Amino acid sequence: MDVKIALLAGDGIGPEIVAEATKVLDRVAEKFGHKIEYRPALVGAAAIDAVGDPYPDETHAVCLAADAVLFGAIGDPKYDNDPTAKVRPEQGLLRMRKSLGLFANLRPVALFDALADRSPLRAEVVRGTDFICVRELTGGIYFGRPQGRDEEGARAFDTCTYTVSEIERVLHVAFRLAVSRRRKLTVVDKANVLETSRLWRETAQRVAREYPEVAVDYMFVDNAAMQIIRQPAYFDVIVTENMFGDILTDEASVISGSLGMLSSASVGAEVALFEPIHGSYPQAAGKNIANPMATILSAAMLLEHLGLDAEGRAVRRAVDRALAEGVVTEDLAAPGEKARSTSEVGDYVASQI
Amino acid sequence: MDVKIALLAGDGIGPEIVAEATKVLDRVAEKFGHKIEYRPALVGAAAIDAVGDPYPDETHAVCLAADAVLFGAIGDPKYDNDPTAKVRPEQGLLRMRKSLGLFANLRPVALFDALADRSPLRAEVVRGTDFICVRELTGGIYFGRPQGRDEEGARAFDTCTYTVSEIERVLHVAFRLAVSRRRKLTVVDKANVLETSRLWRETAQRVAREYPEVAVDYMFVDNAAMQIIRQPAYFDVIVTENMFGDILTDEASVISGSLGMLSSASVGAEVALFEPIHGSYPQAAGKNIANPMATILSAAMLLEHLGLDAEGRAVRRAVDRALAEGVVTEDLAAPGEKARSTSEVGDYVASQI
Ligand SMILES: CC(C)[C@H](C(=O)O)[C@@H](O)C(=O)O
Numbered sequence: 001m002d003v004k005i006a007l008l009a010g011d012g013i014g015p016e017i018v019a020e021a022t023k024v025l026d027r028v029a030e031k032f033g034h035k036i037e038y039r040p041a042l043v044g045a046a047a048i049d050a051v052g053d054p055y056p057d058e059t060h061a062v063c064l065a066a067d068a069v070l071f072g073a074i075g076d077p078k079y080d081n082d083p084t085a086k087v088r089p090e091q092g093l094l095r096m097r098k099s100l101g102l103f104a105n106l107r108p109v110a111l112f113d114a115l116a117d118r119s120p121l122r123a124e125v126v127r128g129t130d131f132i133c134v135r136e137l138t139g140g141i142y143f144g145r146p147q148g149r150d151e152e153g154a155r156a157f158d159t160c161t162y163t164v165s166e167i168e169r170v171l172h173v174a175f176r177l178a179v180s181r182r183r184k185l186t187v188v189d190k191a192n193v194l195e196t197s198r199l200w201r202e203t204a205q206r207v208a209r210e211y212p213e214v215a216v217d218y219m220f221v222d223n224a225a226m227q228i229i230r231q232p233a234y235f236d237v238i239v240t241e242n243m244f245g246d247i248l249t250d251e252a253s254v255i256s257g258s259l260g261m262l263s264s265a266s267v268g269a270e271v272a273l274f275e276p277i278h279g280s281y282p283q284a285a286g287k288n289i290a291n292p293m294a295t296i297l298s299a300a301m302l303l304e305h306l307g308l309d310a311e312g313r314a315v316r317r318a319v320d321r322a323l324a325e326g327v328v329t330e331d332l333a334a335p336g337e338k339a340r341s342t343s344e345v346g347d348y349v350a351s352q353i
Numbered sequence: 354m355d356v357k358i359a360l361l362a363g364d365g366i367g368p369e370i371v372a373e374a375t376k377v378l379d380r381v382a383e384k385f386g387h388k389i390e391y392r393p394a395l396v397g398a399a400a401i402d403a404v405g406d407p408y409p410d411e412t413h414a415v416c417l418a419a420d421a422v423l424f425g426a427i428g429d430p431k432y433d434n435d436p437t438a439k440v441r442p443e444q445g446l447l448r449m450r451k452s453l454g455l456f457a458n459l460r461p462v463a464l465f466d467a468l469a470d471r472s473p474l475r476a477e478v479v480r481g482t483d484f485i486c487v488r489e490l491t492g493g494i495y496f497g498r499p500q501g502r503d504e505e506g507a508r509a510f511d512t513c514t515y516t517v518s519e520i521e522r523v524l525h526v527a528f529r530l531a532v533s534r535r536r537k538l539t540v541v542d543k544a545n546v547l548e549t550s551r552l553w554r555e556t557a558q559r560v561a562r563e564y565p566e567v568a569v570d571y572m573f574v575d576n577a578a579m580q581i582i583r584q585p586a587y588f589d590v591i592v593t594e595n596m597f598g599d600i601l602t603d604e605a606s607v608i609s610g611s612l613g614m615l616s617s618a619s620v621g622a623e624v625a626l627f628e629p630i631h632g633s634y635p636q637a638a639g640k641n642i643a644n645p646m647a648t649i650l651s652a653a654m655l656l657e658h659l660g661l662d663a664e665g666r667a668v669r670r671a672v673d674r675a676l677a678e679g680v681v682t683e684d685l686a687a688p689g690e691k692a693r694s695t696s697e698v699g700d701y702v703a704s705q706i
């Protein structure tokens with residue numbers, strides 16, 4: 001198979017971890033007889049520095065022409081403490097999501113046998129955890145207008161808004177996922193306070209009738225923030241709006257105790273995008289110490305998305321082997337054990353394919 | 354001292370747990386020679402049922418005339434799954450907060466020695482945790498307008514808005530608290546996406562100059578949702594806006610593993626209000642099984658707020674004794690141990706004053 005992958009390495013550790021993922025993909029291509037063509041493109045602070053735009057038109061064209069996008073990370077501390085900066089890396093990320101129509105972000109909360117003791121939760125709490133969060137990614141307060149300040153600058157405002165069709169399409173993604181899993185869906189909202197949440201709940205109640213085999217429950221977001229930690233094994237599929245999803249998926253990512261292992265997929269109208277969830281980790285940039293596993297596993301998701309299931313499985317098995325053999329970066333190295341570099345981990349995983 | 358307390362028992366288990374708190378307060382009054390006068394008033398679903406309004410004017414007048422308000426809980430499942438209900442218990446709660454000017458909600462995240470093994474987190478993660486969340490309570494998306502639907506009902510919208518002065522006053526509460534504690538303040542926002550958050554961050558950066566002795570850091574809300582679980586002992590004081598505070602304080606409440614023990618204070622312009630954080634727990638209503646400790650400890654906070662520190666301490670010591678002796682409701686009873694009823698726990702705590 002001929003595969004065209006847009007490579008958006010981005011900021012911080014992005015370039016290093018994406019390089020390890022392509023190393024592994026190259027080995028897959030060799031082994032399984034595929035031809036992978038990479039199209040690198042600029043995004044984030046790196047793109048601002050190079051061309052003054054965090055998501056240049058050319059990058060957008062590269063994504064649209066690709067079979068899938070492999071994304072590293074964006075974000076640079078020089079923007080975070082300057083709330084007045086006019087051009088920001090995050091704008092690129094948001095524009096990319098919107099213009100590629102990536103309306104559903106899927107995040108499996110995975111446990112790794114070899115890392116069972118890394119969870120901050122007690123073993124008996126975390127046991128049996130296996131759920132996936134579906135976060136709406138192109139609506140809500142991230143994109144609602146008006147957003148701004150009043151004339152004197154003494155008042156700021158953001159708008160949260162959703163249409164029925166925006167809610168329906170992501171609900172269908174979540175319901176279909178539930179059908180393919182344990183048939184349980186938790187819809188998270190704040191319907192006791194927000195009008196947008198009431199529209200979510202009404203719409204979910206209606207769409208649920210099309211999936212009678214799925215058991216649906218409704219949970220307020222504050223309660224969900226508790227239950228994800230108190231009884232993570234309760235959940236199968238969680239679906240929620242953009243801002244709640246941002247918070248809850250990051251909270252949920254803590255459960256496994258190995259943030260550096262978690263990948264995600266964003267799907268929608270155009271092309272699908274795959275990325276590690278951990279962000280640009282600027283303190284580690286250029287040091288060859290960041291964990292490339294989440295990006296390598298994002299590449300596995302990408303392969304599976306293209307229907308290359310055996311190939312995806314091969315990558316996952318190679319990752320498991322690296323974990324079992326203790327070939328891991330410093331974030332996962334057991335006390336007293338030698339941490340490997342980013343590229344050593346990538347080399348090892350590739351060698352196991 | 355003569356003390357006038359407005360008693361807003363509210364819904365679900367509210368009446369039962371508030372009754373135990375007044376039992377304990379009565380014992381304090383007797384022991385320390387105070388005179389406490391209670392003024393009961395309607396709120397929540399109970400008030401809708403009685404007079405058609407979840408926060409009647411008369412209740413407001415009772416609160417304003419009191420030295421402090423002791424609040425039970427509001428909420429009734431019959432409203433939760435009816436997103437179209439016109440009058441809702443939560444409206445009463447929100448109107449009460451707004452009209453009493455309760456702009457800062459303070460939630461200590463407390464660990465109890467006797468309950469150390471109840472946390473869902475590993476002992477080594479939770480060790481040393483001692484922080485307090487300050488949640489802005491009368492602004493943001495809870496109160497911003499416009500809120501509603503477009504004409505066809507196919508689009509819903511909410512508005513998040515903050516003024517500089519709303520942000521400043523709650524920041525001052527948080528900074529002063531930090532000064533009285535370990536001098537560390539974490540400001541939580543989403544300044545990489547929201548305009549209101551950028552105003553929060555700018556304002557915090559400015560106000561921070563008035564408190565040079567406080568070490569301030571800024572954290573995005575998604576990251577905060579992770580760090581509260583990964584390293585809860587990192588925090589001293591956390592301050593954030595209303596919606597983020599709703600989610601993060603509930604998340605943080607899980608750390609101790611004993612939700613039924615956690616109390617909160619809401620302070621502001623007029624009178625201060627004290628309440629357990631656990632909500633109306635309708636499944637337990639009328640069964641004499643709910644844990645009254647959080648409400649009893651809210652009464653302790655109330656006493657301390659009125660300057661009655663020895664009295665507050667006496668209540669806390671009595672609660673510790675009940676825990677040490679295993680005089681606890683079913684939520685805290687050790688496996689194989691007998692659970693006590695709500696009123697037995699209240700009796701015991703009162704007897705220990
Ligand atoms: C960088 C930021 C804008 C982004 C978001 O909030 O969506 C990130 O936190 C994420 O979850 O991908």
Ligand SMILES: CC(C)[C@H](C(=O)O)[C@@H](O)C(=O)O
Nearest residue numbers: 192193222427428443446599
């Ligand atoms: C009942 C609800 C409106 C309320 C809130 O969201 O503020 C509750 O969750 C709380 O935290 O007191």
